[in-house]
Amino acid sequence: MLTKNHITASCTINNGVVIKDGVKVFENTNTNLAGFLVSIYQHFHLNYPKYYKMDNLSKLGWLTAEILLKDSFNPNNYQPEEIGIVLANANSSLDDDIKYFDSTKDIASPSLFVYTLPNIVIGEICIRNNFKGEHAFFIQDIFDAGFIAQQVNYLLDENILQACVCGWADVLEQNYKAALFLVEKEKGDGSVLFSKENTDSIFNNDQ
Amino acid sequence: MKGLNKIAEPEVFVVADNILSPIGKTTAGNFSNLKQNISGVKQYHKAGISSQPFYASLFDGEESFLKIDAGNYTKFEQLLIASIGDALQHSGINVADKKTVLIISSTKGNISLLETGEYNDALRKRIALPTSAKLVSEYFGFTTQPVIVSNACISGVLAIITGMRLLRSGQYENAVIAGADVITKFILSGFESFQALSPQICKPFDSLRDGLNLGEGAGTIILSTNKKYGQNIKVKGGSVSNDANHISGPSRTGEELAYAIKKAMEDAVISAGDIDLISAHGTATVYNDEMEAAAFALSGLQAVPLNSLKGYYGHTLGAAGLIESIVSTQSMKESLVLPTLGFEDMGVTKPLNICSELLPGNFKNCLKTASGFGGCNAAVVFGK
Numbered sequence A: 001m002l003t004k005n006h007i008t009a010s011c012t013i014n015n016g017v018v019i020k021d022g023v024k025v026f027e028n029t030n031t032n033l034a035g036f037l038v039s040i041y042q043h044f045h046l047n048y049p050k051y052y053k054m055d056n057l058s059k060l061g062w063l064t065a066e067i068l069l070k071d072s073f074n075p076n077n078y079q080p081e082e083i084g085i086v087l088a089n090a091n092s093s094l095d096d097d098i099k100y101f102d103s104t105k106d107i108a109s110p111s112l113f114v115y116t117l118p119n120i121v122i123g124e125i126c127i128r129n130n131f132k133g134e135h136a137f138f139i140q141d142i143f144d145a146g147f148i149a150q151q152v153n154y155l156l157d158e159n160i161l162q163a164c165v166c167g168w169a170d171v172l173e174q175n176y177k178a179a180l181f182l183v184e185k186e187k188g189d190g191s192v193l194f195s196k197e198n199t200d201s202i203f204n205n206d207q
Numbered sequence B: 001m002k003g004l005n006k007i008a009e010p011e012v013f014v015v016a017d018n019i020l021s022p023i024g025k026t027t028a029g030n031f032s033n034l035k036q037n038i039s040g041v042k043q044y045h046k047a048g049i050s051s052q053p054f055y056a057s058l059f060d061g062e063e064s065f066l067k068i069d070a071g072n073y074t075k076f077e078q079l080l081i082a083s084i085g086d087a088l089q090h091s092g093i094n095v096a097d098k099k100t101v102l103i104i105s106s107t108k109g110n111i112s113l114l115e116t117g118e119y120n121d122a123l124r125k126r127i128a129l130p131t132s133a134k135l136v137s138e139y140f141g142f143t144t145q146p147v148i149v150s151n152a153c154i155s156g157v158l159a160i161i162t163g164m165r166l167l168r169s170g171q172y173e174n175a176v177i178a179g180a181d182v183i184t185k186f187i188l189s190g191f192e193s194f195q196a197l198s199p200q201i202c203k204p205f206d207s208l209r210d211g212l213n214l215g216e217g218a219g220t221i222i223l224s225t226n227k228k229y230g231q232n233i234k235v236k237g238g239s240v241s242n243d244a245n246h247i248s249g250p251s252r253t254g255e256e257l258a259y260a261i262k263k264a265m266e267d268a269v270i271s272a273g274d275i276d277l278i279s280a281h282g283t284a285t286v287y288n289d290e291m292e293a294a295a296f297a298l299s300g301l302q303a304v305p306l307n308s309l310k311g312y313y314g315h316t317l318g319a320a321g322l323i324e325s326i327v328s329t330q331s332m333k334e335s336l337v338l339p340t341l342g343f344e345d346m347g348v349t350k351p352l353n354i355c356s357e358l359l360p361g362n363f364k365n366c367l368k369t370a371s372g373f374g375g376c377n378a379a380v381v382f383g384k
Helices: A033-043 A049-053 A056-069 A094-104 A120-129 A145-157 A196-203 B002-008 B027-035 B075-089 B121-127 B129-140 B152-168 B185-193 B255-268 B286-298 B317-334
Strands: A006-014 A017-020 A023-027 A083-089 A135-139 A163-172 A175-184 B012-020 B041-044 B054-057 B100-105 B147-149 B174-181 B217-224 B234-242 B277-279 B305-307 B365-372 B376-383
Touching: A006 A056, A006 A196, A017 A056, A023 A033, A033 A056, A049 A120, A056 A094, A056 A120, A056 A163, A056 A175, A083 A120, A083 A145, A094 A163, A094 B185, A120 A135, A120 B234, A135 A145, A135 B234, A145 A163, A145 A196, A145 B152, A175 A196, B012 B027, B012 B075, B012 B152, B012 B317, B027 B317, B054 B185, B075 B129, B075 B174, B075 B217, B100 B129, B100 B152, B100 B317, B121 B129, B129 B147, B147 B152, B152 B174, B152 B217, B152 B234, B152 B317, B152 B365, B152 B376, B174 B317, B217 B317, B234 B255, B255 B286, B255 B365, B255 B376, B277 B317, B286 B365, B317 B365, B317 B376
Parallel strands: A083 A135, A083 A163, B100 B147, B100 B174, B277 B305, B277 B365
Antiparallel strands: A006 A017, A006 A175, A017 A023, A135 B147, A163 A175, B012 B217, B012 B234, B041 B054, B174 B217, B234 B376, B365 B376
């Protein structure tokens, strides 16, 4: 597919390692997922009280977006409606679904129920960054970079969006992986063309 | 820029559709019963779902949706298969064509399996939406990769917009878009925990509205860019926005839904004065309906005839955007808009023209909106 859009930043979180723009920026392999996520939060000196009420999928996606956008994104370049988010994963919100359903055996927890939708992580990233544009959550067996590129390039090429955060965020119990891409129309330092091949290459670079 | 692109983009036509609900098994059957003011919502006492009596629109437990042995398919998958099968029957669409894509919309799919099965990897795979999409795709013999949309209560409208764009881009010529959700303890207990359920048939936009009803159902809409359908109703435009405000409460101003409406109308190359009918989300919760009224006022749509179908179907979640869009296109075909069952006394602070009885007329363009958890809003325009 022909594209003229660019991946201007990327961040992956997988196997206890955080990679920003191809460089390992944090590693902690000596703990479980909850401990790993909070260690990322602390390492990057993040301060966002809402973080603590999120489920693990929202925490993972939100942290990945924080590191993706830090020092790489200038919100002043865009109106809130010009920035969107397109995400996918394999397990929807099943990690939180299981926890919510366990709660119903005692008293159903509204604070767990609200996270039983995969797009809540998009909402959390939008609230944090005041992104108000197009967004969508797709469920895929495995990451389909070609489909994501087609969707995001359409939104950018039709001028529906001017910038888009896209990629993958998946959590199920102790298994997790996130890979987010900032896609913009202008080239930046170290940016690469937003193609299926480049997207797959970054997605798989953390193994 | 946009104008130049539009010239190259093909128009998207509605080829066929189906509604499978407690009200009826076909679009025509549903519309015929809706005209007689028949609602699927009633009171249930089902200990397996809730310890309390509740109002919802549910299939009777004993119904069979498929003529074949349904043993391999869950209720969720049976609903999708039955709905898609009926819609395809009237369509002439070749599902095996590389130019035909299947799009599935659902919020919770097979989540009810968590209630009865011991959680293990096999159950995880059975719950996963790609498993259902694969089973449905193989049942009909689709040859392209199915697309699955799961974006809370805008899933159905977003699935239609996704299909419209996939066709406009030229990647596919036909899109079979189907949505379904099944109401069991998981979903009902969640809305109960939010105190969001009405203890009666819900009352959209009414001064005494006190919450929503849940509903089960499936809807299928088939789209094509093939010019042989040129006389059919079109999907003219669509847009999605986010409130960036709260994950479980709607925008305080309605500005973000109004933005989606504005962009959908721009995409359809029409203005507010061209909209003849609004199919609102209208869940009958206090905050949703007030937010929507604010958005319609901001959009200059306060005089346009509007309905909410939640008093008939309840909130059918991932199917809602499809079912309600199909009813609206049927209204355009039959020149007859349905009332808002449950509405009596204006209960939002911005003026709206809410249909409270059958309204005949010529309806050329219809706006369908939806909003949901995660701050999501979507708007789509259907037109003649």
